[in-house]
Amino acid sequence: MRNISLVLAAFFLSLTAVQAEVISIADPRYDVPNSDAGVMRPTQGMNMTQVEQRFGTPETKVPAVGEPPISRWIYSEFEVFFEYDKVIHSVVKRAEQP
8 A cells, every 4th residue: 555655646746747848830920910010900709890891891702601601801911701790810811922
């Protein structure tokens, strides 16, 4: 019984020494802030009417696909993804590589 206790104690002590390193694989050049210093774009939760009123008519409206229906609006500097009529994500377009 004493041996089991020692083994368990050693096991639990070794757990506290475990460390993890977080590695980001995102390219920071495309993590543009939603501020005056970056490209202003719709935020999560806005509805289609709010987006169109604030940012104008998109260049293209890609019809919804899937379930739940996901649609996409394309503007010159960013794209907006909607689930039903709510923004779920907006992304800045990548600069074209030479």
